[in-house]
Amino acid sequence: MNYVSADMRVGEDGTCIWDLQSSRLLSSPIGSSMRGITTAIAWIIRSDDAEEGLVFGTNDGFLCIWKREKAGYFIEVTCERLEGGPDGLEISGIAYDTSTGQLAVVQRSQSVHRFIVDVSMRLVVVKSVQIPQHWPQAVCFGQTGFGGPEIWSFGREDGIIHVLNDAGKVVKSKMTGTVIGHAAMNVKEDTLIIDDVSQGVAVFKLSTTDRLRTFNVPLATRRLRSVAFHDGNSAIISGSDHGKIYIFDRRTGDVIDTIDIGIKDWVQSVASTERNGVPLIFIGRSGGNVVGKNEVQLWEKILVPLIKEEGRTRKGFQEEVLAVMCLLSVLFVLENVLVRKLHHVQGVLDDFNHREYRYLIISVMGLRGSFRKCTLT
Numbered sequence: 001m002n003y004v005s006a007d008m009r010v011g012e013d014g015t016c017i018w019d020l021q022s023s024r025l026l027s028s029p030i031g032s033s034m035r036g037i038t039t040a041i042a043w044i045i046r047s048d049d050a051e052e053g054l055v056f057g058t059n060d061g062f063l064c065i066w067k068r069e070k071a072g073y074f075i076e077v078t079c080e081r082l083e084g085g086p087d088g089l090e091i092s093g094i095a096y097d098t099s100t101g102q103l104a105v106v107q108r109s110q111s112v113h114r115f116i117v118d119v120s121m122r123l124v125v126v127k128s129v130q131i132p133q134h135w136p137q138a139v140c141f142g143q144t145g146f147g148g149p150e151i152w153s154f155g156r157e158d159g160i161i162h163v164l165n166d167a168g169k170v171v172k173s174k175m176t177g178t179v180i181g182h183a184a185m186n187v188k189e190d191t192l193i194i195d196d197v198s199q200g201v202a203v204f205k206l207s208t209t210d211r212l213r214t215f216n217v218p219l220a221t222r223r224l225r226s227v228a229f230h231d232g233n234s235a236i237i238s239g240s241d242h243g244k245i246y247i248f249d250r251r252t253g254d255v256i257d258t259i260d261i262g263i264k265d266w267v268q269s270v271a272s273t274e275r276n277g278v279p280l281i282f283i284g285r286s287g288g289n290v291v292g293k294n295e296v297q298l299w300e301k302i303l304v305p306l307i308k309e310e311g312r313t314r315k316g317f318q319e320e321v322l323a324v325m326c327l328l329s330v331l332f333v334l335e336n337v338l339v340r341k342l343h344h345v346q347g348v349l350d351d352f353n354h355r356e357y358r359y360l361i362i363s364v365m366g367l368r369g370s371f372r373k374c375t376l377t
Contacts, residue, residue: 015041015056017066017074029066029076036060040094040105044117047098053077053121055103057091063105067121077121085109085130092156093139097149102126104151106136112153112164127168134158137224138183138194142206154183154194156224161209174209178202181224189233191250195225201238201248215248223266230272231279231301239267245283259283259299 014033017026036058044053044065053067054074064079082091087109095104096117103115103123110133114126126148137156141149147166154161159180163172181195185206192204200217204210217225217238225239235256236248245259245267261267261283269284283297 014038015054017054019072027073029074032064032076035062035064035079040091042094042096042103044096044103044121045098046101051121053117055094055096055117057082057094057105059088059090061089061091061107063091063123065117065121065123078123080123082107082111082113085111087135092136093154095139095141095151097141097144100144100148102141102148104139104141106139106153108135108156110134110136112136112139112151112162112168114148114151114164114166114168126166129164129168131162131170134160134162137180140183140185140192142185143187152183152185152192154180156180172209176202176211179222182226184228186229186233189229191229191233193227193229193236195227195238197222197224200246201227201236203236203250203253213253215246215253217246218242224268226268226270228270228272230281232274232277235279237270237272237281239270239283241266243267245270245281261285261297 014028014031014035015038016028018024019026038056039059041054041056044051044055046052051067053065055063055065057063061082061084062079063082065077066074067077068074082089082105084107088107090108091105092108093104093106096102097104101117103117105113105115107113110130111128112131113128116124116126118124131153134153134155135157136153138154140152140154142152142163143150145166149166150171151164152161153164156179159176159178161174161176161180162170163174165171176194176196178194178199179197181197183192183194185192187206190206192206192209194202194204196202196214199214200219201215203212203215205212215236215238217240219241221241223241225241227236227238229235229250230237230247234250236250238246238248240246243261243264245261246255247257247259248254249256259281263285266286267283268286269282271282273280273282279301281299281301283299
């Protein structure tokens, strides 16, 4: 089964799940919409792929786990309200480590939690700590030690990265000097990326926490933007405040492509995955301009065979042009037949790398890696 999840209109829909293989909206457990806006989300996948579930947190401090039954629908296994602090209850980040079954959760109220998700997908508390003057915006798992993986907590206003060991002790801190909007980590590539709200994507060497370079994202206002690794970790993607997704070459920092969602608005939420080597990007808008229905946009990269220049005749070139025109006509029909808008999304899209997704693999001669809008029906 292949799923995408999103937070819908508060009080009306709550957290919803679509099956991408059948393009069907699945029924959700009753009452999820009464626990507040979904502010963080992650998939729970067993290392043996025996079971899978969904964990999400809300602005009211609820941490809930839904488990997929064999019939395909989800049931709620647990939902607990975490203790807050002087800055409220909001759960601002969630990360799940498949190899250890551990869950990291951060709250805006200076709190960092470590859980184990047991075989029944219930939570077992390992350690909860509060870090004074630290307001987490994102969380990731780092290198794995004897007692489990490190937890990296990224502060928004304070701009500090704290690294915690399995006992909850802060073993390293890094002052970034910026407001952090989001973060993503690739341990294998020894790379950390954060959203530097004032500039763009800041790239760090994970092992030393040295800032290597910054990929500038044009901006008119300072907005939080999701960042993610993309296309086999060869690229990095970022949202913007003006309706575009920027795709950077990870090595050079060059903008290798942009996606325009069709409206100049705050694009906070982006996520990336692949299927058979073909990259996909999920996009969600945020902010006060979202009224009524809003799209969850799914884009796929078009893989293109290069046209050989040697031995090309005029007739051969005309045939290639005709073939391209025919293919583009097919794309136009498919795009208009398959389009369907999804409901209002509050900007929660994360962690879609748990399964392969069904989509069209389009090969168009002459186009090199551009993106085409794909749709959920």
